[in-house]
Amino acid sequence: MADDPQRNFRSTYYEKVGFRGVEEKKSLEILLKDNPLDVEKLSTFSQRFPLPSMYRIHVWKVLLGILPPHSDSHALVRQYRVDQFEDVSGALTVMRFIHASTPQTEIYLRMFQLENHTLPRRTELRPPDAEDENFLAIARAMEEIVDDPVDCFWLVRCFINQFKHKFGDSIPHLPKSLEHFLSQEDVCLLSHLKASGALASLPYSLWFRRCFAGCLPESSLQRVWDKVISGSCKILVFVAVEILLSYKIMIMGMNQPDAVYHFLTNMPQENTDAIVTKAIDLWHKYCGTPMHSV
Structure with missing residues (x-):
């Protein structure tokens, strides 16, 4: 039986936009x-x-709980979200923490701090600390994915809160998980990382606390965040493993931890979609399809 061109076209289209089948x-x-x-x-x-x-x-x-399960209340809840956004940003404007030229991501940070009672006094403003930088990196990435500033703030806010609440205790153990799964996939590469001292100084904060924000382009990043938001932070480990495997030849030629760290924090962006696809395959291989995998 001859192939149906229309069916083949549909299959190709849905594969392209993210579905394997109709x-x-x-x-x-x-x-x-x-x-x-x-x-x-x-x-x-x-x-x-x-x-x-x-x-x-x-x-x-x-x-993320930004919209409730009952879809008939989405419009009302959306208006509540807009009102709260305007109230909090308005309060920060009155207090002179933000102004017309303040970058949007900094506005999100100050709003987040105000809501969490961590907003410093204006006289005690300081450069962003590590946690602030993690927030700003995620906010900058989300800004590339979402056009509307209200939606962007709520997504960043709820993503970070959910991540800390669900996975805060698991994050410190992810480097050890990376070592374990890398030993299953490529013991020679793991041995080189250990011998060179690079294993201890991989960009774990970039990978596991920023969820690859600032490391992967948004087209690849959002596929990783799909899994994190739906209940698994272990996907972060498999993305890290696949990055190491994909650049094995280059990493094996580096004997200084600083060189490995610099390369991985400035890695090429050309084949990240393939890296994420392979990472998701690894995740399914070792974890199946867990509901609440950590």
Whole structure:
């Protein structure tokens, strides 16, 4: 039987936008029509399949609790979010913490600090510390993904709060997990990293505390964040493992930890989509499709 050109075209299109088949698209559309939305099923879908851009932000909002499961209240809740954004940013303007030329990401940071009672006195303002820099890196990446500043703030705020709440105790153990899985994939590379002293000085903060913000381009990054937002921080480990495997030849030629660190914090951006795809395959290989994997 001859191939159906129309069917082949559809399959190619859905593969390009993130679906491996038409049935996955139909399944997600059915899930998004439920009222109330089944958050657990959405989370499972996001872990099993990639989310295309046409649905991603809406699914993130639901999974992060920005929008409630009952879709008939989304418009009202959205207005509440806008009002709160304007109230908090307005208060910061009155207090002269922000002004017309303040970068949007800094506004998000000050809003986050005010809501968390960590806003310093104006007379005690200091350069951003490590935690602030992590926030700003994630905010800059989210700004490239989301156009609307209100949506951007809420996504950054809730993403960071969820990440700390769910995975805060797990983050310090991720470097050890990386070592374990790298030993399963390439013991020679692991031995070189240990012998050169580079294993202890890999850019763990960039990878595991910033969730690769500032390391991967947004087109690749959002696929990683799909998995983090839907319930797994272990995906971060497999992205790190796959980065090391992908640049093995170059890393094996480096004997100084500083050289390895500099390369990995300024890695080429050309093949990051392939790296993330392989990392997701590794994640499924070792973790299956966990609901609450850490």
